[in-house]
Amino acid sequence: MSSAEPSVTALGQRFPGAARGLAALRARRLDERFPLLVDSAGAVLLLALSIGSHQRVHPQQWELLLQAALVLPLALRRRRPVQVFAAVAATAFVQWSISWWLHIAVGPADLAVLVALYTVAARRSFRWTVAAFAVTELGVLLAVYRWPPVLSERPQYETAMRVVFLLSGLVTAAVVLGRNVRARQAKLAALHQRARELERQRDQQSALAVAGERSRIAREMHDIVTHNLSVMVALADGAVYANQHAPEKATAAMRQSAETGRQALTDMRRFLGVLRDDEPDALRHPQPGLGQLAALAAQVRAAGLACELRLAGEHGHVSPGAQLTVYRLVQESLTNTLKHAAPGARAVVAVDCSPAAVRVEVRDDGRPLRRAAADPLGAGHGLAGMRDRAAAYGGELTAGPLPGGGWRVAATLDLDLPAPAEEAPS
Template sequence: MTEAAAGPGTADRVRVRDALLAALLLAHVTATSAPRELPVAAALTAALALPLLWRHRAPRTVFGVVAAAAFVQWLADVQLPADVALLMALYTVAAHSGRRFTLLAAAVVEGGALLACLRWAADGAFLAPFVALTAAVVAAAALGTNARTSRACLAALEERAAHQERQQLQQARLAVAEERTRIAREMHDIVTHNLSVMVALTDAAVHAQHRSPDRATTAMLRVSETGRQALTDMRRSLGILRTDEPDAERHPLPGIPQLQDLADRMRAAGLPTRIDVRGDHTHLPATAQLTVHRLVQEALTNTLKHTPAGTWAEVLIRCSTGAVTVDVTDSGPCPPPPGAAPSGRSNRSGQGIPGMRERAAAYGGTLRAGPLPGGGWGVHARLLLDSAGAASA
């Protein structure tokens, strides 16, 4: 990892190294300079090396100070090993500044190298030291530019990783919300249907307990059977959330074949129901059959809850290769005329009809529910088996 891309701890270590370098340069000057030249050499060395302690905080300012000290050194005609500070300042500028300022700083240092060679190079040996200093200038600028590029790439990678992490978190939250909606929809369908049937059977048993005890006993047995079926359905739905729950394997998801059992429960609860399945349903996926079952269940439950005694219902299911349609109609009363109080069926709320629409939409289909022209209530749904929604259901 480069200095420019280093963290706070590494930056502290860099400052310690810069301080040690300044101390070593001062010690070298003190040990090698003549007593008469020592004050000027020490002052120039300090002016060149000490600003490096702040080169990461203010690289341009430090470069200007070091370059000015180097020019004063040239004017004073004093050769010092502390000139290496100029290359370090150039590296830091290239690592923290743009290309334009880096080129300007490199030109300044190159000009200083030219002036130094013109003054201090031995006779006839100008080219070799100038080429060596030029190579050092280019290397310092190139290394600093590479450090800046590496830091930018690392920042881009970190930003991309953070963005992907945020996206994954958002997708996980959406998946959790979708799963909660699915479970809430399943619980609504199971609980609403079975409780409605149990209430209807219990009312029938209460009315028949004195006149026909046998019918009352049969109704209560149906209540018990419906309650057990509700518990099984709830275990099966919630068992999907647990890997150690075997109940879902013992009791497969309800589908089109189980609609006859649903019709029997509805007839026992007082709603005569007829099921008509046309076409081959064996090719339908289990999730599609579950959707059909829940749509019919919800529609019949609404009929049982919102219509008077004597209402009957019909269910027509048409299966084809790419779609399945569901029509549930009943003979309930027509909606009230304009200005009259709305009935329960025309003023529904909760998850019933919206939940049915969500189930149909999961298969790229649509659902219509409302009064029929000739009286009664109708629910029509069409599921597209080859849609994108089906694939994700």
């Protein structure tokens, strides 16, 4: 089984019409795969049938040449429909002219005119079809003008009318059949094209979904690992400094560092569990939200950064995805303050919840000694991820230095927008 067959099967479940069109195109007949060979064999068979049904046992050589000239061009009828019809019609006119004096009877070879007309109707535009139909009807009139004296003993007018109706019906049937086949082929080609476009769109959507999921995973892992490692590094540095002067503080700092590491492992296990349907921890450990901001502020304070949390408004109506976004924005902002602000900095986190929006602001008063060099505005992965999170809820994140010193990060999330699929909790 080829790799494309499962996609076609999935496509057929969503678009039955396109699947039927593909099935019809796959089930091509032999004459569609080898048109020249099949048409040549058909022309030879029709020529043999015409010669075998000849009235005379030994027909004249010019009669055989005339029948061959009528039938053999049909071998190229699909490649050159108009040219083949012109050649067959001209030969039929020559036959009619000769039969005026020699009284040559009509044979199976004359069916080549109808076959050529059908091919023009099936493979050329409506203008060419009308022109071929007019030429064939003219041939019908010429044939009727020639045949009545030998076809019947009834009055010539009645015989002519019957023959006109009969031959015109055959000509019309050839044209209608050809146009129907042309319409069916056009419909199948359109279905085939639509199926290819749908498959291409599905592949593009899958690629975009994969890229979005990779970006989300990278963003979450960056927030979890960077924040917790920054806190652990700060605690470890404080423990080394206080080890000789205040061993009890060093012990407390190391215990806090271990607790932060365990929290990091729990966060990673929780996040990876959300990605797996068979992970029960994903249900027991929900994603962090506004309720965990106090614990986050306490963790940062333990690492040596004075942090004040101001939470205003009710947040029960805020979706889990929006709460997670606010939590990550605050977490990343405090992590940047820990990494880049000078010692003694102080941070203030303000979250204001209203029925239609959530406003979050994180500012510090520390001197940005290394911030501009390490993570300029828009250059670091942290700020880029924060912008992506805010944009998912229709917000625009602003980050930059304050006039009096320090750094400010602010964003507003629109709660009226539908929750992004990537932020929705599992």
